[in-house]
Structures are given as structure tokens and as C-alpha cells.
Amino acid sequence: QKEVEQNSGPLSVPEGAIASLNCTYSDRGSQSFFWYRQYSGKSPELIMFIYSNGDKEDGRFTAQLNKASQYVSLLIRDSQPSDSATYLCAVKTPGGSYIPTFGRGTSLIVHP
């Protein structure tokens, strides 16, 4: 059973701080990793994807992947109250079915 684990939170950070969200996965063969943001009552929105070890930056967001340790993280710099949402980690393994496995999400609260 493939598992993707996230701390449910809530993670509370002050405005302007760095928010660090973590995700671990059980299938060592996983190769594609995705972060989605979901506001309450809304649909998930893809914000980052990463395939290679290391860091990938996009604006205030940085995804970090460490396949040896089987974790992927999302850093949000200069956090804003509008970043308050649930962040979902998703993992896909190549071959066979194309079913991505989602974590249950981490709730982030950015307070002014």
C-alpha cells in the first residue's frame, strides 16, 4: 500500500515568515511529486511539481526533493495571509496504473 504522509497541522506562522511543509512517501520507486493548494470549499490548485533531487524554485515557492530519505517539502517565503489554505502532497509512481496518491494535507494559517 503506497502511503503519503503529511502532518495535518494546523501550521501557524506569522506574516512574512517562511512556512515549511513536509511530506514523506513509502514507495521508493516514486518519481513524480506535486504540491497542491486547496482553499476551504474550493478545488485543489497545482502550484509545484518536481521530479529530480534538489530544489526547484518558482516565485515565493520552493519545492525540495530528497529521494534517498523519501521526503518532499514545500517552502513558502514571505508568507501572506492569502497563503492560508490546505496544502496537499501527491506522489506518482511510473508504470502500471496512473493512480497518484495524495496525502491528507497540511493546514497552513498565516496570521497578520
Add this chain to the structure above:
Amino acid sequence: EAQVTQNPRYLITVTGKKLTVTCSQNMNHEYMSWYRQDPGLGLRQIYYSMNVEVTDKGDVPEGYKVSRKEKRNFPLILESPSPNQTSLYFCASSLSFLGGPTEAFFGQGTRLTVV
């Protein structure tokens, strides 16, 4: 505007009454899928389709059917809904599913209540 459109957004129905939730995308995506989202359980895939006439089961297919007769449409059918199918449902689509983004676009969601 690129989008995935689901209908209806909200639905209350009774046990056993067949219903269909429609999903349509205007991006010419090959890959489409259906999820349900339940508190504490996260997003779970019901069915997915890699192209027209090609569908396959996800993690929780029991009680659901799908069809993919056209590239843009991927309806979800509940032949005999039961209360345990009360959930928030999302349709999603993606242009690339190998080496590219997973479900890059989600529909607005359908909140289904079965009484």
C-alpha cells in the same frame, strides 16, 4: 478560458435513485479522472481515463461507473447511490500524465448528499 466544468455543484438525492455528475474540459486533455474527498481521508481516485474509450479503476471504484465517449466529457454515474457515497467529488484533467503534471486542472467540485 481553460477550465473543467462539473455539474451540478450541489445535489441532494435519495438512496437508490440513479444520478449522473457531468464533467467537461475545454483543453483537449487526454487524461481525466474522478476523485472523492472526505474529511480525514484526503483525495481518493475513483476512476480515470487515459483517452476516449479507455477507462480504468482507481482506488475506490465500488458503486460508480464512468464512460468516455468523447475526449472532452467524462461523466460519473452512481447507479444506486447509498449514504456512504455522500462526499465532495472532483473531476480533473491533464494534458500529460507521463513525466508531466498530474491533474493540473480540477473542476469546481460537486457536493453530493445521499439520504
